Amino acid sequence: MLPARLTRLIHLLSRLPGVGEKTAQRFALSMVANRELAIDLSQGLHDLAEFIRPCDVCGNLAEISEDGDARCQICLDQRRASALLCIVQRIQDLMAIERSGAMRGRYFVLGKLLSPLDGVGPEELPLEKLRARIQSDRISEVILATPTSVDGEATALFLARELEALGVTVSRIASGIPHGGELEFADQITLGRAIDGRRSL
Numbered sequence: 001m002l003p004a005r006l007t008r009l010i011h012l013l014s015r016l017p018g019v020g021e022k023t024a025q026r027f028a029l030s031m032v033a034n035r036e037l038a039i040d041l042s043q044g045l046h047d048l049a050e051f052i053r054p055c056d057v058c059g060n061l062a063e064i065s066e067d068g069d070a071r072c073q074i075c076l077d078q079r080r081a082s083a084l085l086c087i088v089q090r091i092q093d094l095m096a097i098e099r100s101g102a103m104r105g106r107y108f109v110l111g112k113l114l115s116p117l118d119g120v121g122p123e124e125l126p127l128e129k130l131r132a133r134i135q136s137d138r139i140s141e142v143i144l145a146t147p148t149s150v151d152g153e154a155t156a157l158f159l160a161r162e163l164e165a166l167g168v169t170v171s172r173i174a175s176g177i178p179h180g181g182e183l184e185f186a187d188q189i190t191l192g193r194a195i196d197g198r199r200s201l
């Protein structure tokens with residue numbers, strides 16, 4: 001019924017999270033009606049694929065520089081406390097904590113959580129990279145801001161033991177984040193208090 005190229009675009013759009021077939025169709029048709037938006041979007045997507053990747057240091061999103069490195073704005077910011085490190089699961093969690101304004105240090109994005117039930121063990125965490133970072137940046141305090149879910153707590157406990165062995169002060173964000181709650185959806189004040197009220201493990 002539709003031109004093949006349009007069908008292909010609808011199929012691609014429907015692969016995005018939260019976008020079903022109908023929404024994908026609506027997006028595609030609205031771009032047929034707005035060619036300028038279609039061109040701007042295609043340029044934006046091209047730039048994303050070409051120039052954006054996780055920061056080499058912390059895993060936050062960064063722009064790739066001319067020499068091929070990727071350093072995010074937080075890692076480049078000299079005013080940030082370099083000895084204070086906040087460990088999060090995902091970039092969205094980092095963004096939520098940044099919005100709270102309570103974190104003056106830097107970050108490390110784990111990517112994964114331990115999950116014994118799903119067979120995700122310690123070997124799948126980027127431990128070597130984390131240890132190297134702690135040594136090279138002379139990190140003295142780590143705040144564990146993994147989610148308050150079972151997997152998030154298990155990961156925090158595991159990391160606390162690993163990191164304390166390196167002589168680092170380790171603390172866990174305070175309660176206030178509902179159990180199982182995603183940091184991303186906590187309001188800024190709650191998240192700010194959770195960081196200010198962190199407790200040692």
Ligand SMILES: [Zn+2]
Binds near residue numbers: 056057058071072
């Ligand atoms: Zn970074």
